[in-house]
Amino acid sequence: KQEVTQIPAALSVPEGENLVLNCSFTDSAIYNLQWFRQDPGKGLTSLLLIQSSQREQTSGRLNASLDKSSGRSTLYIAASQPGDSATYLCAVSAGNQFYFGTGTSLTVIP
């Protein structure tokens, strides 16, 4: 069974700092990996999707990388802002399902 782990569970950084969130998965047979953002009391918003044949995707200040062979992905956030405060989840698509990590709760301190 696919297991997805996110470390750290919580992270607090001062505004302007660059940061990296980590995601690891146990089975490399995936179709893609997706990063989501979840604000308190809200649903999930898709940030980036990396197909299994790709190495990275970029959107604005966000860059996600994928190393399928080692079962790892990172989400890099440049020049963090207080508005980036949220929980970030990664999910891998395998079989007919998406498997989610438990998320990293990010707080950016003004």
Added chain:
Amino acid sequence: NAGVTQTPKFQVLKTGQSMTLQCAQDMNHNSMYWYRQDPGMGLRLIYYSASEGTTDKGEVPNGYNVSRLNKREFSLRLESAAPSQTSVYFCASSEGHMSSRFGAGTRLSVL
């Protein structure tokens, strides 16, 4: 706006009561999903439907039933609610293995 719509947004039930959570998407996606989210446990798949007319169990299907009414709608039914089913429920849809879209969630409390 295109997206996934869930109703209701909030619900309080007494143990043993039944209810149906509704979900509709207008993106013509084939696949639809029901998840529950609990503190410290992430999102766990309850049931999914890979296409109209098919449904399959996910990780935590006990106590739930689903109906894929048509391509747009996928409902989740609790026949006899239990306190352990207190959770936030999310419906999602996707086209195959492409990016999935989520609804805003239903916050359910079972007393």
